[in-house]
Amino acid sequence: MQEVSIFNKYDKVQQLHSERTEWTLRVRAQAVWKGINRQTQEFRGLNVIFIDDSNWRIHAFVSAKISVFFDDILKEGVIYTLSNFHVRDYGTEEKNRAVRFGKHIYFANHTQLVPEVDNITNIAPYAFDLFLIADARTLLNDTRFLIDTVGKLEDKNIETVHSKEDEKKVHIRFRISDERSYINVTFFGDLAVQFEKSVKEIKDADISVIISSAKVNEHEGILGLLNLICEEHLNKMTDPAYCVNTDEPLLDHTPPLISxxxxxxxxxxxxxxxxxxxxxxxxxxxxxxxYDNVCSTCGVEVTTVDGRYRCVLCSRNVPFPDKRFxxxxxxxxxxxxxxxxxxxxxxxxxxxxxxxxxxxxxxxxxxxxxxxxxxxxxxxxxxxxxxxxxxxxxxxxxxxxxxxxxxxxxxxxxxxxxxxxxxxxxxxxxxxxxxxxxxxxxxxxxx
Missing domain, CATH: 2.40.50.140 (Nucleic acid-binding proteins)
Structure with missing residues (x-):
């Protein structure tokens, strides 16, 4: 009976909803990376992928304003008790989500993050939402999500390439396959350098690569993957490398400052x-x-029909709409x-x-x-x-x-x-x- 009470004191990721903040999760930090504006180099906050003991994953964000309270204790691989945080539904316009889950977490000033000293139950070190390489094209037009996939590195003899215009800009290109399909991959910046180093350190002839949270793109009709937020996991690697700031070729510029x-x-x-x-x-x-009353599913503002909130987009009644400033x-x-x-x-x-x-x-x-x-x-x-x-x-x-x-x-x-x-x-x-x-x-x- 004592074990039951211990297990039940934690909520599950899949149970989260935005109508309350009194949640307590027991989760492992699978990935932690900095959010940096690529043009201004402004630090926006910390991003985390948490995983619970049911292998449910959720993305969390710690704004730069309060990150100082968490950056010393927030480490990859550590199991935490996380409580008193905001849960928000993804809006229809939010793209490039690292996790295929309809909600995400926002830390607040009163959020508590306590590292666990003694493991009561085990939580897997990683969880992925793997797609077949052949199915990558389905996410080319569905820009809501990034992709997790796995494949065999076709050629170990790969090297980073520096830009002719700027030696500080570096990338590496390679190809992975799953014996049925293959796809080209390009890593930029720090991740490219770390990937090359990791491949050279592995003596095995065959290397399997799990790529998580990659952007599917198409160039001149050829499908490929880019490290948008970028993490990579190699067979036999003990410390996954994470891309802090993507350094892909600049396609845009900081919006102009005008009167x-x-x-x-x-x-x-x-x-x-x-x-x-x-x-x-x-x-x-x-x-x-x-504030606006919005649909808790799609984020569109609801209307009142016969005394009930109704979403025009979903065509359904919304008994308890979300509120947005x-x-x-x-x-x-x-x-x-x-x-x-x-x-x-x-x-x-x-x-x-x-x-x-x-x-x-x-x-x-x-x-x-x-x-x-x-x-x-x-x-x-x-x-x-x-x-x-x-x-x-x-x-x-x-x-x-x-x-x-x-x-x-x-x-x-x-x-x-x-x-x-x-x-x-x-x-x-x-x-x-x-x-x-x-x-x-x-x-x-x-x-």
Missing amino acids: VEDIKKLTKDFIEKKVRCQITVKKVDEKSNW RIATLCNDTTGLIAIVFPDDEIQRIIGKNAFELEDEVGDENKFPTLLKNFEKKDYVITLTISERNVNKISNIYTATDISDPIEVLGNHSPTNEALVTPAKDPVVNPAKAPIVQNCDNITASV
Whole structure:
């Protein structure tokens, strides 16, 4: 009877849902890697793949803001008791997920991560969701997930190649097969160097390679795998190597930093592209809803039909919808005013709470939380996605996708005051440099 009580005190990964935070898991950290913006080199946070004793895996993210509390104890291979964390459903737009599970974990200030001293039950060191190489093409168009696969290394005589333009950029190419199919693989950066070293150290003639969380791509009709967040496991390797920062050829650039005045002049060349602006939040609108009720399955905003929440996309009733932050702000720089909607994930990252927790603190869903007013009178660098409605002047409301932590900037940015810096008359932007970026922390990253 004592053993039963010990086992039952832990929740299972497959049981997690977003309606509560009082969870306690017993999990092993299968993989840990840093999320780094490839263009700005900004550290975004820590990514983890946890596995429980039922071999269920889930991705977890520790934002840079609180990573200092966990980076010393969060190590690959260690078993932990993990409690008091947020569970979020993946949205329909979240791509390149390292785990094929509908939810992921976000650490908070009050999250507890305790290394286990004595193993009560065993947890496997690794778990994979292996696809046949022949099935890799199915994920070429389904960009929601990365792929795990396994194959025999066809040629051990492989070497890293340095870029002619930049000696610091390195890659390695090889091919794996499973006797029925084969696929080309390209590793970039640190992973390429570590992979070459590991292959040379293995004396066996045959080497089997498990590649986890790889990106399926196609170049000139040839299918291949890339290390987007990258980890690799080799037969007889004791310490898996993880790619901290992918160094694949740059396909994009950091979104340009331009003025509010120039944002309003953007043409159709910028539809669905991103730009950045440095602004001051002049006002947070308390009259508009500070959250949306969304479908707990697909993340689409629900409507009310006959007194019930209903998802238009799923065509089903949603008895208990999720809540997502959505605050409307009026911002300005020295050149003008702009209305910007702040998104759920960035608000959660900055304030360290989700909408359910904030509603519980306020005690009244119709009352605007004071905490959200704290965005006012602060300066941010904000990344905006330009919509067709913005360009065609149908809507003057812009949507933010990334928000920096508050920055200290002296001076008053009110457009009624004299500008401290004269902005350029035309936006200094090259349309070809609009981002197609995919960072390690967007696995929905990892990273």
